[in-house]
Amino acid sequence: MAEADRRTIAEGNISGIELMRAAGSAITAEILARYPCPLAHILCGPGNNGGDGYVVARLLAQAGVPVKIWASAPPRESSDAAIAAAEAEAIAAPLAELSVEPGALVVDALYGAGLSKPLGSLEEAAFAKLHDAGAIIVAVDLPSGVSGDSGAVLGAAPTATLTVTFARKKPAHLLLPGKVLCGEVVVADIGIPDQIVEGLNVACFENDVRLWGAQFPKAAVDAHKYRRGHVGVFSAGPSATGAARLSAMAAARAGAGAVTLLSPANALAINAAHLTSIILRRSDGLPEAVEFLEARKPDALVYGPGLGPHPETGRFAVHLLNAARGLVGHIVLDADGLTASAPFAAELFAAAREKDASSLVLTPHEGEFGRLFPAIAADKSLSKLEKSRKAAAEANAIVLYKGADTVVAAPDGRASISTNGTPLLATAGSGDVLSGIVAALLAQKMPPFEAASAAVWLHAEAARRFGPGLIAEDLPMALLPALRALDAQLA
Known part of the structure; x- marks a missing residue:
């Protein structure tokens, strides 16, 4: 100024x-x-x-x-x-x-x-x-x-x-x-x-409809379910399936035409008991995951919710990013996928720079950000905005740094700052819902920076419209009035 x-x-x-x-x-x-x-x-x-x-x-x-x-x-x-x-x-x-x-x-x-x-x-x-x-x-x-x-x-x-x-x-x-x-x-x-x-040439924006409204997806008259985008979500074992289902339901509600839940065999029955419109597919390891990618070529994947902060979760994330080259447009890495990937961060970021790599969206809260980007997080001279930008450049990824002042940063330096954050979202599982919304917008061909920014706004808008008493299970359905109001605004 x-x-x-x-x-x-x-x-x-x-x-x-x-x-x-x-x-x-x-x-x-x-x-x-x-x-x-x-x-x-x-x-x-x-x-x-x-x-x-x-x-x-x-x-x-x-x-x-x-x-x-x-x-x-x-x-x-x-x-x-x-x-x-x-x-x-x-x-x-x-x-x-x-x-x-x-x-x-x-x-x-x-x-x-x-x-x-x-x-x-x-x-x-x-x-x-x-x-x-x-x-x-x-x-x-x-x-x-x-x-x-x-x-x-x-x-x-x-x-x-x-x-x-x-x-x-x-x-x-x-x-x-x-x-x-x-x-x-x-x-x-x-x-x-x-x-x-x-x-x-200012590259920092308020995160509202003016930033991304022109890129927000609208279904074509002749659209069918796969033209509206296919999202794959990885589920954990039988004791931790809920997080992935939250992501999957959010992806469906946010407009993805098809959503597949990739479930271990021992969790298939549990997931089947809770799902109706979500496709369920067995996936017990990388070979079966790759078989799905090659057969269905999903537009976006969500990896991390409920999978556990174990080394094997992080190793799988790196293998998945490498295996998805040329097959999957986008991968959203969330929750345990972030924490577990911290020891393999250099490999993960290198994979994100490979030719034909899927675009990567990272969705850390403060603790996860610190584990994945320890040097950046420890630099007290940097603001949250600057930290997000540095992390995005280091990872060659969209970094969605969550909080009451969520920042979305792109490797090219663009950044948006949340304008409608609400403490109503401080509830377990709300981040899993957010990852599903991001994936749905990516699957519908929204550019990654705009998709992540729009997802943050929609997530908060749904919570604000729902009001007190909100829990994560409410959020996919709470998207409805927010999406309808946005559709009317963009008409």
């Missing part, structure tokens, strides 16, 4: 002080529309974020709202912020002397998205006073102390009720803990042209 500001100014679209005035105007409009303002406290830093705060102070005063300005440091001489401070025609008190009444309205304009070093005791003490007073905090761009790149807290940060940002959201608005600290996020237009932002 700093570069977008610079290009906007350089191309003569608008000056720096005019951008600052536009930002302050947008923030002021949100405040006046939402909050009664007997008094507003404006916290200003020395940079452009503080300049926005001085504009807010001036405009609120002009609207008849008394203001108090508290500054951590004066604006830099001859800067746009200095101009804004002069236009405010108010004397700023030192931030160290901050005093606010209970329930006060506070505008946090200390530091914005470009913060690169931890805040100190001065700001920490101020934030503690705001917390104790139960202040209503409106953050400019981001709550001060939140890294715009990672969402991490650098030293200290307040919890905002509302955050007003400009032109586009930043990763911190969607990544934890920044996502929580921002409160409601409003994106204001301050005059930065869309073509300038688009010209920056």
Whole structure:
């Protein structure tokens, strides 16, 4: 965004002080529309974020709202912020002397998205006073102390009720803990042209319908079941069959025309007792699996749910990826398949780079990510977004790094961040359902990055529509209203 500001100014679209005035105007409009303002406290830093705060102070005063300005440091001489401070025609008190009444309205304009070093005791003490007073905090761009790149807290940060940002959201608005600290996020237009932002070749996106809707599959008039895609799901033995069935049912509900459950002989009866529309096929090892691949050439496979974190599970994953070359378009590796593959990661990733290799989608939660990518996971300097991108490049795979702020990353650097995550999905088996949705969309010829992103969105949307009481068994059927609403939106 700093570069977008610079290009906007350089191309003569608008000056720096005019951008600052536009930002302050947008923030002021949100405040006046939402909050009664007997008094507003404006916290200003020395940079452009503080300049926005001085504009807010001036405009609120002009609207008849008394203001108090508290500054951590004066604006830099001859800067746009200095101009804004002069236009405010108010004397700023030192931030160290901050005093606010209970329930006060506070505008946090200390530091914005470009913060690169931890805040100190001065700001920490101020934030503690705001917390104790139960202040209503409106953050400019981001709550001060939140890294715009990672969402991490650098030293200290307040919890905002509302955050007003400009032109586009930043990763911190969607990544934890920044996502929580921002409160409601409003994106204001301050005059930065869309073509300038688009010209920056940004490769990080909010994960919503705008990203992947154009690629979402629609069945052709003359479609038959195999043209709608065939998904194979590997089942575990008799004591752990449920996870694979969840994946299989989710794949069917998400649009795959045919789903085959590959079951060991000793689990065939158990699986048969629970399945109706899912094809059941015996598979006790690699030869029988390869026989299935050669005979049916499924479009996508799910490997991992319920299989157990055993070395043989990991070895089989590598063998499967090699055997599937030229036969299977995509393999989704999930759950135990990820943990068990960790000792064989180098072989797995090498297989994913072979000519005609199936595209690989990895769906780790935090623990599985740490086991599969230990060096990347251990690097505390990296955000979840950066970790996902590095992992995708290392594995030559789509990495779907799960959590309340799920990130989907592609080897080419593209990434999406979840916008609709919900704690309702924190239930055993929900990840198995997600792997089935991913496989179904892949089988229907959706590109891998878009398929994984769409699956994450659908998974959460189904849970949100279902509401409290959700368990994993509910999720395949809960997809129905989400899919119907999406179909109407895309019509």
